[in-house]
Amino acid sequence: MLMTMWKRLAARLRDDERGAIAVQFALLMIPIAILTFGLIDLSRTSVQKRQLQDALDAATLMAARSTATTDAALDTVGDAALATEMAGLGVPLTRANSTFALGPNNTVVGAIQNVTIKPIISNLWSSGDTHVAAGSTVMRSVNKLEVALVLDNTGSMGSTLGSGTKKIDALIDASKSLVDVLAAAAARATETDAVKISVVPFSMTVNVGSTYQNQTSWLAGKMPTTGYGADVFATNQNRFTLLSNLGLTWAGCVESRPAPYDVTDDAPNTSAPASMFVPFFAPDEPDDNTVGVNQSSTNRYRDARTVSNPGNPIMNNWLPDGVSPSGTLATAWATRSTPIAKYGASNKSKVLSQAKTGTTYGPNAGCGLTSLMRLTNVRATTQRDAVKTKLGQMIANGNTNVAMGLAWGWHTLSNNAPFADGVNPTTTDGKKTTKVIVLLTDGDNTNDTYANPNNSIYTGYGYIAQGRLKNASGTALTAGSTATNRRDAIDYREKLLCENAKAEGVVIYAIGVGVSSHSKAILQACATKLDMYYDVNDADELTSVFNTIAGSIQNLRITK
Incomplete structure (x- = not known):
């Protein structure tokens, strides 16, 4: 009996001990819970800060890869990207919390500040939220730029389009604006030669500049018989000698090389005569009212200066x-056109005055356009202004040969002669350089017919009867060809140039100013991508188009 009572008492004491432990455990649960929720707060803050950092990194990268070149533009792109990355993460974020801006050494810097993360438990003893910040810096992949402005300076550019502004005047303003944009990018760059620009005005020929007369390594005074064919003179003559005999000077224009050199950037080589360039020289044609149109008629060939x-x-x-x-008929015209004697020094005093001072008549007839400008580093203000001065010298004169303009635009970018100014694309520096042609024209290629034995004026292809212009079939055109035959042949040379230049990595933007559907199709095909062709129907649109292209070109420089 007594033993039973002691067992019961011991059992009750054991129950009392368990109760004490339960009380102690209950008391300990409070700090354990606080600690647990605190750890959860810390973990949550850490996770959200990491998510915030990842989102900022992605947004900064997106901003760096954009075309934006100002802090405001970068901020717009970055904020939009950041909002997309943060969607669904439960972190309140506004545009006021983030900034994206240009940093030093071609970087884009993204920053987030004062982002609030509300804790679960710490607000029990504190009214303050947790504020986190993050930063990200992305180095832009930077390419150098070599840009050729290949610009139509033909007579039709002197007309108005839409608003009443002359196309040539609008072109000058627009192209200067492009130069300003690219020069500003060059000034911000760490490289001292980040952007180089050349200017290539063209009409039916291209003026390389009269200072190159003695460059015999690529300019042959006498037209080679190989490739070029027969000269217009009785025998091949050194054109510089003829000019000197008559007290005249070369204006600087050149003629097209024969196929296939006319559509490549192959270097001229004296051992390959057809690869050489020759100076433009428009021969004298028969005197007024001396050659009969046919042998049985009194009708004669007349000079437009005496007969309207x-x-x-x-x-x-x-x-x-x-x-x-x-x-x-044919030989009577030729008898007066081809003699060498009339280009002798004895005729110096008999040269038409308009041939001495202008480019409407004489050996330089058709060479009224300004000379090209080779690749020029526009980092310095003086060099930028020199390019803009060259653009300001452009005038509207002559017929259209886009192929010749393109060829010389490519020559200015090439690492081959005649200039060899462009970086070699196979070198380390060359692999970081983007070559760009901006091509503008306002009309179809032309080589008109005339009712005389030449059936053409003298152009970059000489007289059409010389057979120096070949069509898509490789057939040389003759005096019997139509204006459409000639247009199509020049179109084909233009297409080949576009294809060949793009195959060598040249990026092409094309602008058609009030062009026909025929020319539009060619220009669209010439552009590197369809959206790199711009159709302009009002001269006042040109500045906007050139600024858009300038922004796109900058994107080529800052991203890969």
Whole structure:
């Protein structure tokens, strides 16, 4: 009995001990819970800060890869990207919390400040929220730029389009604006040669500059018979010698190389005569009213200076022939056109005055456009202004040969002669350099027909009868070809140039200013991508278009 009572008492004491432990455990649960929730707060803050950092890194990278070149533009791109990255994370974020801006050494810097993360438990003893911040810096992949502005300076550019502004004037303003944008980018760059620009005005020929007369490594005074074919003179003559005989100077224009050199950037080489360039020289044509249109008629070929709009025109009479017409129609014209003697020093005083000072008549007829400008580093203000001065010298003069303009635009970017100014694309520096052509034209390629034995004026292809222009079939055009035949042949040379230049890595932007559907299709195909062709229907749109292209070109520089 007594033992039973003691067992019961011991059991009750054991129950009392368990109660004490329960009380102690209950008391300990309070700090344990606080500690647990505190750890959860810390973990949550850590996770959200990491998510915030990841989102900021992605947004900063997006901003760096954009075309933006100002803090405001970068901020717009970065904020939009950050909002997308943060969606669904439960972190309240506004544009006021983030900034994206240009940093030193071609970087973009993203920053987030004062982002609030509300704790679960710490607000029990504190009214303050947790504030976190993050930062990110992305180095932009930087390419150097070599940009050729290949610009139509033909007579039609002197007309208005839309608003009443002359196209050539609008072009000058727009291209200067592009230069300003790219020069500003060059000034911000760490490299001292980040952006180089060349200017290539073109008409039916290209003016390389008269200072190159003695560059015999690539300029041949005498037209080579190999590739070029027969000269317009009785025998091949050194054109510089003829000019000197007559007291005249070369204006700087050149003629097109024969196929296939006319569509490549292959270097001229004296061992390959057809690869050489020759100076432009428009021959003297027969004197007015001396050659009969046919042998049985009194109708004669007439000079437009003496007869208004002659049906059978003499286009470039600037020297007395000194011979009498003889033979058939064709030979009577040739008898007066080809003699070498009339280009002798004895005729110096007889040169037409307009041939001495202008480019409407004489050996430089058609070479009224300003000379090209080779690649120029626009980092310095003086060099930037020099490029803009060259652009300001452009005038509207002559017919259209886009192919010649493109060829010389490519030559200015090439590492091959005649200039060899461009970086070699196979070198380390070359692999970081983007070559760009900005091509603008306002019309179809032209080589018009005339009712005389030449059936053309003298152009970058000489007279059409010389057979120096080949069509898509590789057939040389003759005097019997139509204006459409000639347009199509030049179009084909243009297409080949576009294809060949793009195959060598040249990026092409194309602008059509009020062009026909025919030319538009060619320009669209020429552009590197369809959205790199711009259709302009009002001259006042040009500045906006050029600024858009300048922004896109900068993107080529800052991203890969």
